[in-house]
Amino acid sequence: MSLKVYIDGKLYDKENAKISVFDHGFLYGDGVFEGIRVYNNLIFKLNEHIERLYDSAKAIMLKMPLTEEKLTGEIIKTLQANKLSNAYIRVVATRGIGDLGLSPLKCKTVSVIIITDNIALYPEKYYKDGLSIITVPTRRNVPEALNPKIKSLNYLNNILAKIEAINSGFEEAIMLNAEGYIAECTGDNIFMVKNGELFTTPGAEGSLEGITKDTVAKIAKQEKIQFAEKRLTRYDLFVSDEVFLTGTAAEIIPVVKVDGRVIGSGKPGNITLKLIRKFHEITKKDGIRYKL
Numbered sequence: 001m002s003l004k005v006y007i008d009g010k011l012y013d014k015e016n017a018k019i020s021v022f023d024h025g026f027l028y029g030d031g032v033f034e035g036i037r038v039y040n041n042l043i044f045k046l047n048e049h050i051e052r053l054y055d056s057a058k059a060i061m062l063k064m065p066l067t068e069e070k071l072t073g074e075i076i077k078t079l080q081a082n083k084l085s086n087a088y089i090r091v092v093a094t095r096g097i098g099d100l101g102l103s104p105l106k107c108k109t110v111s112v113i114i115i116t117d118n119i120a121l122y123p124e125k126y127y128k129d130g131l132s133i134i135t136v137p138t139r140r141n142v143p144e145a146l147n148p149k150i151k152s153l154n155y156l157n158n159i160l161a162k163i164e165a166i167n168s169g170f171e172e173a174i175m176l177n178a179e180g181y182i183a184e185c186t187g188d189n190i191f192m193v194k195n196g197e198l199f200t201t202p203g204a205e206g207s208l209e210g211i212t213k214d215t216v217a218k219i220a221k222q223e224k225i226q227f228a229e230k231r232l233t234r235y236d237l238f239v240s241d242e243v244f245l246t247g248t249a250a251e252i253i254p255v256v257k258v259d260g261r262v263i264g265s266g267k268p269g270n271i272t273l274k275l276i277r278k279f280h281e282i283t284k285k286d287g288i289r290y291k292l
């Protein structure tokens with residue numbers, strides 16, 4: 001059976017799931033998106049992802065053509081059509097078909113696309129042994145130009161950083177903001193542990209308000225692990241005891257080396273491992289349930 005993709009109210013076979021070359025999502029990256037996970041028929045943090053999608057859309061003055069409730073129903077229908085119990089969901093809203101000019105006013109119909117597929121994760125060894133990452137020269141977009149809180153289709157800033165990491169033989173990059181403070185990684189938020197306390201950077205430093213980051217903050221509270229958002233420098237990471245990344249696709253992934261400096265013992269730390277355990281417990285019971 002061919003994978004079915006939702007486009008504007010209809011399901012298409014993967015081979016026929018196409019959008020126009022005049023769509024401004026394609027021409028200019030004019031649109032927004034979300035990545036969402038499904039664990040055993042439970043859609044994890046669906047309401048949070050939908051809220052962020054609608055907020056991103058509002059920020060770029062893109063009017064979603066369906067209500068949040070309707071979109072939830074369409075996501076579930078797409079998962080059911082593909083008989084998926086565990087999946088990665090990509091919801092995309094593009095400005096729609098216009099002309100070759102920039103003006104969004106020429107684009108009359110916003111397109112909504114839902115792709116549900118199996119998830120390709122980082123290889124298992126990175127969860128066990130931890131990642132080695134580097135800081136790259138490309139700085140995170142300044143919020144005054146394109147606010148990283150908007151999860152837009154324009155990911156070139158992150159892709160340039162990713163290319164720099166790959167060119168140097170690394171999987172992932174740390175991006176600094178224009179002032180030189182830690183912003184985030186190319187598709188993940190970054191955390192560190194020092195003397196039992198957990199830290200991450202505030203969104204205002206130039207990062208996406210990660211939903212996994214928020215989940216980790218909630219776990220920390222339950223587990224009585226001190227947690228604070230504060231400005232972080234590369235030095236703070238170098239002298240930390242533990243570092244890890246968070247994201248919907250990556251979940252929680254340990255980092256054992258930053259710019260050649262071994263972090264802590266060089267192995268995933270105890271707080272990181274505890275958070276990973278608790279995170280998996282939550283994904284087993286939290287979420288919007290659907291039947292196949």
Ligand code: PMP
Pocket residue numbers: 035158184185186187188189207208209210211212213246247248249
């Ligand atoms: N930062 C960026 C730039 C991202 O694209 C993502 C999502 N992949 C994240 C952080 C993590 O956000 P979330 O936990 O909501 O997936």
